[in-house]
Amino acid sequence: MTTEESILNKIQILITNHFSTPEMAFNFFDENNDHKLTKSEIVKLxxxxxxxxxxxxxxxxxxxxxxxxxxxxxxDWQEFKAAIAKIKKSDS
Structure with a gap:
């Protein structure tokens, strides 16, 4: 497993185990509620x-x-969904 695959896998495990939907994960890490994740919010994720x-x-x-x-x-949410779709695709 490459480093990228390992990182994507860990993100998928986090989202799957702690949130009902990817949107709930996005909203949880969007601390300032601007509907976008900043670099610092991504670092927290x-x-x-x-x-x-x-x-x-x-x-x-x-x-x-x-x-x-x-x-x-x-x-933003659309970009986050694209990343999640890649994670799910790489997991198949």
Whole structure:
């Protein structure tokens, strides 16, 4: 399992085990209720997913880089859903 697959797997486990839906997870980590996840909110999600502190900052930047389609350096609900869809697809 690659590092990326391992990280995606840990995120999926977090969402599956602690939230009824991905939207509930998104809303939980969206601390300021602006309907977007900031880098710091993503870092908290990664911490909860037990991603090593050493790589959380790198991973959060890569997630934003890979899924931020509108270029605002935030992850909105549609972008989050796309990331979750990739996680589910890679798990199949």
């Amino acid at each position: 990664l911490k909860e997913a037990e991603i090593s502190g050493f790589i959380r900052g790198i991973v959060s930047s890569k997630l934003i880089e890979g899924y931020d389609k509108n270029g605002d350096e935030l992850i």
